[in-house]
Amino acid sequence: MAQGYRQGADTGLDLDAWRRVVDGFHEAVVVLDPEGVVRLANPLASVLFPQARTGSALPDDAFGPSGDGVDGARRGRRQELGDGWVALYRSADDFLDDATRRLSSLTERAATVRAVVELAPAEHTVVVLPGLRGRLEWWRRTPAGDVAVARTTRQVAGTAPGLTAVLERLVDHAELTELGEGPWNASGVGVAVPLTEGGALICFGGTWHVELLKRFAARAAAAVEASTLFSDQQRTVEVLRADLLPTPLPDVLGARLAGVFEPAHRRALVGGDFYDVHPREDGSAAFVLGDVAGNGLEAAVHSGRVRQSLHTLLVVEQRPAQLLYLLNAALRAAGSRLFTTLVVGTMMPVQAGGLRLTLAAGGHPAPLVLRADGRVDEVPVHGGIVGVLPEVRFNQTTVVLAPGETLLLYSDGLTEARKYDDRQELFGDARLKAALADCAGLSADAVSDHLRRVVFDWLGEAEHDDLTLLVLQAAP
Structure with missing residues (x-):
């Protein structure tokens, strides 16, 4: 310490005179001797540089190499005074501005x-x-x-x-x-x-x-x-969101299930697409995949309304086509202004192996069936959009899956995915069928993983619509 004072005298620094000057500054001022010891700190420095205590070395983490505080809000301008002496300056406005930037982030x-x-x-x-x-x-x-x-x-x-x-x-x-x-x-x-x-x-x-x-x-x-x-x-x-996200897929006798849910708004993790599978006590299960017009929070809220309505209606009606008639009436009575497309169905294990599926659709892309030999068939089931029109027709059909065969339900986010380097080119039905054909012999999880990878390779980092699929596979 005495050496520090001798250095001050040897270099001509009159600390008492400096103190009288800097005490009146509207900035915080700290003076360090060549050994890094605080020799002078005016009153404002005790507030803006609280680690700077006269007679003590400044902690290593108090300021960076150019006088910047490690927390980003106690930066000081650095001024070389000669012979190793240094002055640090800090204004109240600079401090407040830096603190505001840190807090606002x-x-x-x-x-x-x-x-x-x-x-x-x-x-x-x-x-x-x-x-x-x-x-x-x-x-x-x-x-x-x-x-x-x-x-x-x-x-x-x-x-x-x-x-x-x-x-x-x-x-x-x-x-x-x-x-x-x-x-x-x-x-x-x-x-x-x-x-x-x-x-x-x-x-x-x-x-x-x-x-x-x-x-x-x-x-x-x-x-x-x-x-x-x-x-x-x-x-x-x-x-x-807990009520809007797809629930985990259940275990269903004789079936293997997998799904993909990729909303357009990835941060919110919700969108207008949805799927559900509802097991029944008799070993069968009801399933649905739907797509509400639009995306984002409004579409997600409406999809939650559709899902809840379906869950309630399944208590009193299990026939897919009739279920869509009731859903259409319920949504219109509730004042629905967003239309919904969806496929609903039931699946029942077949005693000899495989699944029997009964499906109805409302304005939705046709489901696809992947046969054991790699052939891909469309399921011919059609119907009008749900939730808007008073008079709308729905039909239903039955499909039998042999062990290992797969039914794919999907939203139009797959087929309408735009190529990353040519936004005019859509993924399309043909590419989806080809990608599904490549999945012959794969498990339900592997099918969903493959289709997701193929579509996102097509998209790259580009934006996309809600993108959802549900894989129903007869247990091999």
Whole structure:
């Protein structure tokens, strides 16, 4: 330390004179000697550079090689003063702008609150937020250095005089000299400012610039509120999505099942396509694959309505064609404005081996059958679209699958998939039949994997419509 002071004198740096100058700066200023020891830090530096303590070496992780803080929000301009001495500068506006950029990039509530604790201009920060069932959340650093949350009753805040007034926005700040029973993980005097509604930012250590804390809290509050809203929306989507995604395919006597579900909006994982298989106690099963006009959330919600209606109607009707008549009437009565195409059917194991399938279709691409010899046949079943027209006809037909033979149901997302390097060229019926013919002798899972791979090789990284298929195979 004495050597550092001699170096200051030898290089002509009058630290007392420098201190009188920089104390009046509107920027944080830290001066390091050639050994990296902090020799001077003005009052604002204790807030914006809390790791910079006079007489101590600056921690290696405090700033990068050019004076950039590792957390991206405590960057400082670096100025060489000569003979190895360095000055670091930081303005409040730069700090706030960097903190805002960091916070605005976060969308998950817990991650945002942790970042507020880490970025706040303080040696130790506690964020108090309203929690569930009238409780309080206390976000703060643990002795291990990470950020954790503790939960208490609201009454605990009243044991720290002044905190409740901040939480209720009765005052714009308060000094907390008595901390009471809160899980602070801190000691000394804290300065509290309002954060979100019913929340507060409390900072410990340093020479306080209350206006800076208020400005930081305002930006932090906006980020916390935005991420809370986003997280709430995500939870709502997750709840809804659980009922909109295909359910796992069940075990069905005498059958092997596989499916592919690739919505156009991959991030949301929902779309207008759907499939379901409903086993019955007699060993048979009902199945459906449908396609609601459009894609995205609106189509997904309507597909959920169609699926639920079918599930209910299957209790009273099992004949595929009659089931479509009832579904059409039910959707029109509910005010449906989106049309749906679908194939419904039943499958029953045949005593001698194989499956007997009865199918009806409403405006949907014809199912395909892969025979044992590799031949691919269309199933001639037709009918009008479902859910829009009052008068619509449906017919049904029966198909028998020998052991190892396969029925393919698919949405038009397969045949209308556009080639990655020529958006005018569609995958088409002929390529689908050829790809299915290549699957002769393969298991149901292998058939679905092969068809998915072929179609996505065709698509490349290009956008696509909802793309769904259901493979029903007679057990070999």
